[in-house]
Amino acid sequence: MSGIRMSPARGSQLTEEQRQEIFEAFSLFDMNNDGYLDYHELKVAMRALGFDLSKREVLDLIDKHDNDRRRQIKYDDFFQEMGERMLKRDPVEEIKRAFQLFDKNGDKKITVQDLREVAQELGENLTMEECHAMIDEFDMDDDGAINEEEFISICMDN
Structure with a gap:
């Protein structure tokens, strides 16, 4: 996953530990190291970060960022979404x-x-x-x- 970079605008409010946690979750569950997470990889990566979404919510998240119709989410979009969710945590x-x-x-x-x-x-x-x-x-x-x-x-x- 050499082409992965962290989105600076969203990431600036996150702690280094949170940024690393997002990166590690993505890296761990990007099974084929293509820089994308499919539905199953995304669901498990999000659960590892403490976000347990329904099937519909995961599919909606993929659809929101699926510009190239791969039915997957790339790292920058994953980082943005997880960062926003982390910042909203109580x-x-x-x-x-x-x-x-x-x-x-x-x-x-x-x-x-x-x-x-x-x-x-x-x-x-x-x-x-x-x-x-x-x-x-x-x-x-x-x-x-x-x-x-x-x-x-x-x-x-x-």
Whole structure:
């Protein structure tokens, strides 16, 4: 994908991390490295960025940018669309989505075990004592776990 460049006008409001995230999603799912995403590649790339669109919405997005009738979207258009969507994201909703990744059993709490499992998935080898210390640090209601409100508070303070 050597011909890919990032659209400067839209991209200027994005962080470098967001720009890289868009680039990586496109690169990862451009299976044949032709600089375009077809319907299936686009749907999966968008889902990887946290956008779960219906079939109709994905097709409409392709139609919006399909000037050469390839039924695909090129990188510049993907970057523009994903950048705009990222800038419109509600940070609290993003934090809630992250909370769900930690809440392994869906009980609306991040327990020591949940934290340890996520750490292991990320290649971090935390001891139970370290996990307990992390939970204790931010557990405002002393129930031994982090609820969604506490998690939002932690993330918004940083």
